[in-house]
Amino acid sequence: MNESRKRRPAPAASLDQRDYATLASFRRSLRMFLAFSEDAARKAGLPSQQHQAILAIRGLAPEAGMTINDLAEQLLLKPQTAVELVDRLEDAGLVRRERDEADRRRVLLSLTAKANRLLEKLSAAHLAQIRRDAPELIALLRDVARGHGG
Secondary structure (H helix, E strand, O other): OOHHHHOOOOOHHHOOHHHHHHHHHHHHHHHHHHHHHHHHHHHOOOOHHHHHHHHHHHHHOOOOOEOHHHHHHHHOOOHHHHHHHHHHHHHOOOEEEEEOOOOOOOEEEEEOHHHHHHHHHHHHHHHHHHHHHHHHHHHHHHHHHHOOOO
16 A cells, blocks of 8 residues: 555644645635636536546547546546436537447447547646646645645
């Protein structure tokens, strides 16, 4: 097991006000990014979950394709929920299901040209937002890594 996973959390008594402030600021930064992401996807005509799915397919299995179970695992969904999501993506013309040539029992997901066009625009906007947020996030993470808040 990874060393960082073996460590026990520090007892609550060892936390000071700076720790709570850092944690609150970090959570706020994450929520602000997620709100930005949901809004950007909505403006592009995609529900947030569909955006997350096409990003996972493109980012984590760009050439080999991804199975529905792999997608479920990446998005922390139950397999049946992922099947329903893929059905909606396919109906929207964003995803294709294709038999794996090496193993005909497997069905792989791939993106359509339409999905790739949408994803390119959304990803550029997301990376720009991350670059804007990076200095604050890096400072917060440094504080956490040093073992103290702000």
